Amino acid sequence: MPLLDDTGFVPDPWTRLADDRPAPEGARVIVSLARLREQGPPAGAAALGVHVAPEDDPEAVAEAAARAALISVGFSSFADGRGFSVARRLRAAGFAGELRAFGPLIADQFAALRACGFDAVEIPEALAARQDEAQWLAAARSMTLGYQRGYALPGRNILEARRAAREEAAR
Amino acid sequence: MYRYDEFDAAFVAQRAAQFREQVRRRLSGALTEDEFRPLRLMNGVYLQLHAYMLRVAIPYGTLDAEQMRMLAHVAEKYDRGYGHFTTRQNIQFNWPQLKDIPDILDDLAGVRMHAIQTSGNCIRNVTSDPLAGVAADEIEDPRPTAELIRQWSSLHPEFTFLGRKFKIAVTGAENDRAAVAVHDVGLRIVRGPDGEIGYRVLVGGGLGRTPMIAKTLREFLPRAHLLPYLEATLRVYNLLGRRDNKYKARIKILVHEMGIDAFRAAVEDEFARLDPEASAPDPAEVARIAAYFAPPAYPELPDACPALERARRAHPEFDAWVRRNVHPHKVPGHAAATISLKPIGGAPGDATAEQMRLMADVAERHSMGELRITHEQNVVLPHLRKDELFQVWRMLASQGLDAPNRGLVTDIIACPGLDYCALATARSIPVAQAISRRFADPALQERIGPLAIKISGCINACGHHHVGHIGILGLDKAGVESYQITLGGDPTDDAALGERTGPGFAFDQVPDVVETLVRRYLELRQPGETFLQTYRRLGMTPFKEALYAAA
Numbered sequence: 001m002p003l004l005d006d007t008g009f010v011p012d013p014w015t016r017l018a019d020d021r022p023a024p025e026g027a028r029v030i031v032s033l034a035r036l037r038e039q040g041p042p043a044g045a046a047a048l049g050v051h052v053a054p055e056d057d058p059e060a061v062a063e064a065a066a067r068a069a070l071i072s073v074g075f076s077s078f079a080d081g082r083g084f085s086v087a088r089r090l091r092a093a094g095f096a097g098e099l100r101a102f103g104p105l106i107a108d109q110f111a112a113l114r115a116c117g118f119d120a121v122e123i124p125e126a127l128a129a130r131q132d133e134a135q136w137l138a139a140a141r142s143m144t145l146g147y148q149r150g151y152a153l154p155g156r157n158i159l160e161a162r163r164a165a166r167e168e169a170a171r
Numbered sequence: 172m173y174r175y176d177e178f179d180a181a182f183v184a185q186r187a188a189q190f191r192e193q194v195r196r197r198l199s200g201a202l203t204e205d206e207f208r209p210l211r212l213m214n215g216v217y218l219q220l221h222a223y224m225l226r227v228a229i230p231y232g233t234l235d236a237e238q239m240r241m242l243a244h245v246a247e248k249y250d251r252g253y254g255h256f257t258t259r260q261n262i263q264f265n266w267p268q269l270k271d272i273p274d275i276l277d278d279l280a281g282v283r284m285h286a287i288q289t290s291g292n293c294i295r296n297v298t299s300d301p302l303a304g305v306a307a308d309e310i311e312d313p314r315p316t317a318e319l320i321r322q323w324s325s326l327h328p329e330f331t332f333l334g335r336k337f338k339i340a341v342t343g344a345e346n347d348r349a350a351v352a353v354h355d356v357g358l359r360i361v362r363g364p365d366g367e368i369g370y371r372v373l374v375g376g377g378l379g380r381t382p383m384i385a386k387t388l389r390e391f392l393p394r395a396h397l398l399p400y401l402e403a404t405l406r407v408y409n410l411l412g413r414r415d416n417k418y419k420a421r422i423k424i425l426v427h428e429m430g431i432d433a434f435r436a437a438v439e440d441e442f443a444r445l446d447p448e449a450s451a452p453d454p455a456e457v458a459r460i461a462a463y464f465a466p467p468a469y470p471e472l473p474d475a476c477p478a479l480e481r482a483r484r485a486h487p488e489f490d491a492w493v494r495r496n497v498h499p500h501k502v503p504g505h506a507a508a509t510i511s512l513k514p515i516g517g518a519p520g521d522a523t524a525e526q527m528r529l530m531a532d533v534a535e536r537h538s539m540g541e542l543r544i545t546h547e548q549n550v551v552l553p554h555l556r557k558d559e560l561f562q563v564w565r566m567l568a569s570q571g572l573d574a575p576n577r578g579l580v581t582d583i584i585a586c587p588g589l590d591y592c593a594l595a596t597a598r599s600i601p602v603a604q605a606i607s608r609r610f611a612d613p614a615l616q617e618r619i620g621p622l623a624i625k626i627s628g629c630i631n632a633c634g635h636h637h638v639g640h641i642g643i644l645g646l647d648k649a650g651v652e653s654y655q656i657t658l659g660g661d662p663t664d665d666a667a668l669g670e671r672t673g674p675g676f677a678f679d680q681v682p683d684v685v686e687t688l689v690r691r692y693l694e695l696r697q698p699g700e701t702f703l704q705t706y707r708r709l710g711m712t713p714f715k716e717a718l719y720a721a722a
Contacts (some may be wrong), residue, residue, distance in 0.1 A: 054410070079209060079292070081332025085409045088329055092445060106206050108193065115328035131201055142189040145182045147322045150450040151329070158178040158322070159456055166455055 002128040003100075004110075005120040006140065009133050012122070014049055014070060017042065030072055033064055041067065051102065054082035058089065065095045072122070075103030084116045091117035107131045107139040114140065115151040172233055172541060173318045173463045175283040182325070183280045186287060190214045191273035213293055213331065215286025216272055220593045225264045225272060226289040227279060231299035231317035231341070232260030232544040234284075236531040239542055241282040243527035249275050254527070256512060256520040258584060258635055259338070260298050260544040261289055265591055287325055292333045294324035294405070298340045300348045301545040304464060305553045307501045311360045311368055313343035315461040316397070319452065323398050330405045334412040335420035337405070338377075350546060350662035352376045352385045353638060355422045356404065363391045370397060374404065374434070375426030376666075378632035383423045384666050386431040388438065394457075396442075399450050403442035411437070467539045467554060472504025476557035489564050491613060492575040497560065498551075506557050510550040510567060511574035511582060515611045518600045519585045520548030529570045537563050546635075547584055547623075549577065579616040580624060580689065581607045584635055588628030588645065589652075595628035597645025597652040602626050602681050609682040610689075619689055622702045625660070638662035640703045641688060642669040643681065652678045658688070658714055659706045672715055684718060691717040 003012040017029045023042035030049035031042060033056050041048045049070030052061050065071055071090060073083040087099055101113050101121045113121060144155030175183070190210075197207040215226040227242070234242075242262055246254045249271050250264040257263055267275060279285060289296055297320045304312045320339055324330070330337070342349040343360035351357025357373035370392045376385025392400055408422045411429075426434045483490040498507040510530060512520050522530070530550055534542045537559050543551040555563060567573045576582045583606060586592065588599025603626055610616055625639030629646070636642030642657035654676050657669030676684050689702075691714055696705045706714070 078206065079332055080414060081292075081330070081334075082410055082414070084329045084332065085406045088406065089410075089444075106202070108202075108206075108210055109332075112326075112328035112331060130203075135196065135201060138192075142192065143182070143185050143326065145178055145185065146328070147182075147325055148327055148450070149452065150446075153328065156178075158182065159452055161178060162176070162456060162459065163453060166459075 001122050001124055003120055003122045004133070004136055006114065006137075008137055009128070010120070014047075016051070028070075030070065033060060036064055036067075049098075049100075052086065054080070054086055061086070061090070062093055065090055065093065065097070068097060070098040070100060071095065072100045072102045073118070075101060075105055078104055078106045078109060084112065087113075087117040107136040110136055110140040111143060111154050115146070115148075115153050117152065172235055173230075173314070173460065179322075180280075180283065183283070183285045183287075184277075186214075186285060186326070187273065187276040187280045190276060194269065194273055209291055209332070212291035213288055214272075214276070215289035216269070217290060218593070219265070219591055220589075220595075221591070222266050223269050223272070224591070225267050225275060225286060226257070227262050227264070227284060227286050228289045228296045229260050229262060229284075229544050230321045231297055231303070231314055232301050232546075233303075233314065234542050234544070236535040236540045236542070238282045238284055239527050239531040239534065241279060241284065243524040243531070245275055245278060246524040246527065253521055253523045255518070255587065256522065256544050256548050256550070258546050258548060258586075258633060259296060260301075260546055261296055262544070263587070265587070290336075291331075292335050292337075293331045294320075294327060294333075294337045294339065297321055297324070298338070298349055298354075298546060300342050300344055301543040301551045302348060302498060302507055302553070303343065303543075304466065305498075305500050305502075305505075305507050306344050306346075306348075307499050308345040309343050309501070310345065310362060311343045312461075312464050313341040313349075313358075313360055314464045315457070316343070316358065316360065316370075317341045318460050318463075319398070319457065320401070323401070323452075329402075330409060333405075333409055334414045335417065335422075337408070337422065339401075347662075347664050347666075348545075350635075350638065350666075352666035353378055353382075353635075353662055354385065356388075356401065357385050358397075361391065363393070367393070369393045372400065372404075375423040375431070377421055377423045378635055378637050379421065380418060380630040380632070381421075381424065382632065382637040382668050383427065384668065385423075386426065388431070388435055395451055395454070396447055398452065399445055399447040400438075400442055402450055403445060404438050407434070407437045407441050466502070469502045469505060469554070470556070472556065472558070474503035476504060479557045479560055482561040486561075488573075488575070489561060491617070492564055492573055493560065495575045495579065495617070496577045500555075504557055506555050506560060507551055507553045508555055508560065508563065509545070509577040510552065510572050511576050512549050512572075513576055513582050513607065514571050514574045515581060516604050516608050519583050519603050522550075523570075526570045526572060529566065529572065533563055533566050536566075547577075547582060549582070575613060576616055578621045578623070580610045580619050580622045580685075581616055583607060583624045583626060584639070585626040586628050586633035588626075588634075592628060592633075594631055595645070596630070596647035597628050597654065598678065599626045599628035599634055599645060602643060602645065602654065602678065605682045606685050609686060619693065620701050622689070624685065635662065636660070637668045638666070639669060640706070641685060646675065648675070654678065654681050654684075656684060656688075656718070658711060659703065661703060670711055672711065672718055674719075687717050688714055 023045040146153035373385035627634035638660040660669030
């Protein structure tokens with residue numbers, strides 16, 4: 001499915017592997033958390049990615065994160081915001097690999113997804129056809145100010161900007 | 172009052188431009204109706220029974236004269252000349268066109284107002300005590316806390332697609348006038364063991380189809396931990412709250428199903444994992460916000476006011492208004508006053524553009540330019556001089572805003588009901604109007620004393636019927652409106668949910684039902700006892716007998 005990062009649509013170097021499929025030699029593969037727990041990392045793969053669902057046990061997710069270079073977080077619909085918190089927890093726990101949001105997300109959520117720690121978004125074809133690259137990139141930049149500290153907001157953090165202004169004034 | 176700086180102003184302007192673009196993308200088909208729906212809701216736009224409805228935020232119920240005039244302008248230019256103040260201290264316009272809404276948001280942004288998160292499954296407009304900053308029983312003004320939460324919750328990247336809506340209320344007074352125990356999170360400003368100020372955090376209160384009184388999540392939270400602790404609470408809710416059934420998706424259900432102890436353990440665990448320094452505002456920012464709420468420069472006045480006493484003696488109607496609608500103020504020689512939006516036979520909470528302009532004029536001339544909206548759907552003038560109260564009353568009377576009924580039987584809360592709302596199962600406003608007419612006599616109202624009637628036109632309880640001394644819930648029974656009565660509800664410090672009397676009543680019977688209950692109370696009460704006190708002393712039985720014995 002189409003993949004976007006902050007530059008727009010990009011080729012996907014990863015392959016999603018069904019639970020009964022072997023990994024192609026030297027491929028970067030994404031497997032389900034259940035498969036990883038039952039079978040361990042697939043033999044022959046060059047890099048391991050794991051797909052998790054919001055209802056997966058946080059302990060198991062943390063364990064998988066320690067072994068994976070990529071975590072794919074599933075969203076059942078764009079209105080199901082659990083994945084935002086899953087990502088936030090993974091980043092807070094120190095996960096430094098690639099974090100990907102997977103599901104029918106919309107352009108208007110791009111900035112918030114990135115703010116919570118996602119690097120990229122993988123969306124269904126039909127959605128990518130309706131919401132093109134220009135819309136995704138424009139929506140991600142529609143707000144250049146935000147209030148929350150500790151999130152990777154686009155543009156300026158208002159609290160930091162105020163602090164900088166205070167320090168400037170005090171100098 | 173808080174004043175936007177350049178950043179707040181730019182933020183709100185960007186948000187209005189963003190919504191304009193979203194409307195354009197909806198019309199182009201890039202956004203489906205399903206995708207657009209939560210986006211418009213988070214900008215306050217509902218699709219109602221007859222039209223779109225726009226709910227504008229009045230953060231913690233505080234606004235200035237210029238903002239009130241803008242509401243009048245919106246009512247006149249884009250609507251039918253009036254607006255409806257809500258139980259969450261907001262205002263709703265019932266008849267705007269979708270195409271006009273981006274322009275309305277631009278107009279509102281011009282006076283530092285917005286409709287951000289007045290709907291949708293996100294953190295809603297934070298509510299507070301309408302007497303904040305002036306009440307004599309205040310530990311600390313709750314508005315700086317409320318403003319801090321307003322900013323923090325605006326377009327929060329993690330908590331904008333929650334399982335359901337999330338309402339936070341703050342009070343800083345000993346008497347809770349913000350109904351914090353019926354909110355998803357309620358904050359009470361308290362003094363800790365060493366005298367320092369912090370918060371008691373309540374969680375899991377709410378009305379709707381499963382009414383619950385909130386439980387204590389944290390007995391004392393240091394001030395600096397407020398936002399990180401809210402972040403932990405919201406994260407636990409976002410991850411664990413139910414999403415299989417929208418009627419079981421509020422945090423109260425999660426708290427109820429987990430049990431408060433397990434829920435607390437999960438929040439404390441989450442809180443322990445995060446770095447409070449990373450998300451808390453620095454103390455200079457907290458101080459910056461608090462400085463906006465420093466008390467205004469009140470003139471030094473003697474507390475006794477002979478001119479006021481003379482006017483009260485000369486004008487009995489003014490005297491009645493002072494008795495009912497004027498509140499003590501912490502500064503000598505001053506008072507706060509409630510402008511009742513409940514004239515006899517009126518639609519509770521409605522105000523015309525002319526009335527809004529008049530309220531703005533009164534505020535400008537007599538109340539340091541400030542107004543408050545209450546969750547009882549009235550307006551408060553917070554900074555009046557006692558020696559100007561008579562002039563204030565005369566100005567209000569010129570537009571029918573002088574009803575002397577605050578807290579009395581005709582000060583009825585009602586949701587919009589079947590006349591406007593797509594969810595409603597029965598009419599609410601006409602029921603309120605009929606009861607109001609029945610008890611029109613001011614002497615009778617005063618004899619009855621404090622009595623809160625609250626009416627909802629469906630089980631979602633926007634009219635807060637569960638916490639009415641007399642609660643009225645309109646349902647649809649096989650195509651016919653049927654009204655269930657509850658008694659003994661109370662949203663304040665001894666928060667309690669009302670108890671059902673029994674089978675419901677027809678639309679036309681409701682005024683008789685209320686009159687029967689009131690008569691029974693008048694027969695049974697001991698000297699000085701309110702309706703609620705009598706009910707608490709005697710219980711349901713005598714009232715139930717009065718209602719059903721004859722049948």
